[in-house]
Amino acid sequence: MYTREQRAKIQGYLSSVWGISAVTGPLLGGFFVDKLSWRYVFWMNIPLGLLAMVGILLFFHENLSKEQRKIDYFGTIWIFLAISTLLVILVEIDGTNTFTSPLFWVMGTSSAVCFMLFLFQERRAAVPAMPLEIWRNRLIALANIASLTTGIIIIAITSYLPAFIQGVMGKSATIAGFTLTTMSIGWPIASTIAGRLLLKIGYRKTSILGSLFLVSGGVMFLFLTPERGPGWAGAGSFLIGAGMGMTSTSFIVGIQSNVNWNMRGTATASNMFMRSLGSALGVAFFGGILNSYVKAAMLKSGMEGDLSIHSVNQLLDPNEVGKMSDTLQTTLKEALSSGLHMTFSSMLILALVSAALIWFLPSNEIKRHE
Incomplete structure (x- = not known):
């Protein structure tokens, strides 16, 4: 709908609107959990x-010349099975006998076979779900892989930072929501700035600037301790949000400027899919790591018989944590802290990988297909 010059600004505005609405989400969710019930977090989705x-x-009208298109059902099924089995494998990682389990190898092989079948189907499908030729474009390939890694970073924060704030620091759900809200503030601000920078310095330099924010935020989370408090965590979240705002806006505009009009929807969707895939893989992978560290800490303490992974949830419940002994609280906090520290360390590595991928983006080789 817009020219290349207009798209940079419009994409920044769209990201800003999303970010502004997202600012209220974590705080409102924390309020519901603290004052009402966690169920309201889901009920509010209805209105x-x-x-x-x-x-x-009422307001979204478009004029399209409709035509009959085939749906790539087989391609969709194969990629669904490949990713689903991989997610199960990641969730079940426990650091003990995972890699020697027959089920692990069966599911791993099944995931690989389904992925190969997906690639075969995409080569032969008349209208593939994900045309493989878009991956031959250097910009799209690098931007999509970087979106995968940044998607993992986002889920590492949104899923596990609240656990650190509540379980390790002992703060409320509302304060945990505040540390996430700062990310939602940084995102729209950076997106708006990126929309203007894209026209002046191009998408590669704008993306590199965003990657510096991602790495800086990753460093802050690496050194996050209970003594540093929620303010440190909030500052790290803000930097991550700023990095995501810069990179995601640059990726979308760069991708849309490098393909023909009839491929813009598919190319844009591939980037969004990779970021969503990164979030799904990240929450499963980091969940497996966290489970592994918690189990190891329980074994070391000799209290495994009296505890389970679900015992950690008691740290997040103000009503339950008061019923625990000091020894039990200390054991669970140390277990949770060690697992989350590994999560944050992995997040910094992913931020560095993202920065490396962004560095190799082509220098504004924009093909004009307006």
């Missing part, structure tokens, strides 16, 4: 969803 439907029906 918001209805409002979104009404808005789309």
Whole structure:
């Protein structure tokens, strides 16, 4: 709908609107958990969803020449099976006998076979779900892989930072929500700035600037301790949000400027898919790491018979944590802290990988298909 010059600004505005609405999410969710019930976090989706439907029906109008298109059902099924089995493997990592388990190798082989079948199907499908030729474009390939790694970073924060704030620091869910809100503040600010920088310095330099924010945020999380407090965590989240705002806006605009009009939807969707895939893989992988460290800490303490992985959830419940002995609280906090520290260390490594990928982006080789 917009020219290349207009797209940079519009994409920044869209990201800003998303970010502004996301600012209220963590805080509102924390309020529901603290004052009402966690169920309200899900119930509120009903009126918001209805409002979104009404808005789309009333205000979103487009004129398209409709034509019959085939749906790549087999390609969708194969990639679904490949990713699903991989997620199960990652979730079940426990640091003990995972890699010697027959089930691990069966599911791993199944995932690899399904992925190969997906690639075969995409080569032969008349209308593939994900055309493989877009991956031959250097910009798209690097931006998509970087989106995968940044997607893992985002989920590492949104899923496990609240656990650190509540379980290790002993703060409330509202304060944990605040540390996430700073990321939602940094994201739209950086997206708006990126929309202007793209027209002046190009998407590669803008992306590199965003990667510096990601690495800086990763360093802050590496040195996060209970003594540093929620303010340190909030500052790290802000930097990560700024990095995501810069990179995601640059990726989308760069990708859309490098393909023909009829491929923009597919190319854009591939980038969004990779970021979503990164989030799914990240939460499963880091969940497996966390489970592994918690189990190891329980074994070391000799209290495994009295505890389970689910015992850690008691640290997040103000009503339950008061019922624990000091020894039990210390054991669980140390177990949770060690697992989350490994998560944050991995997050910094991923930020460095993202920065390396971004560095090799082509220098604004924009093909004009306006």
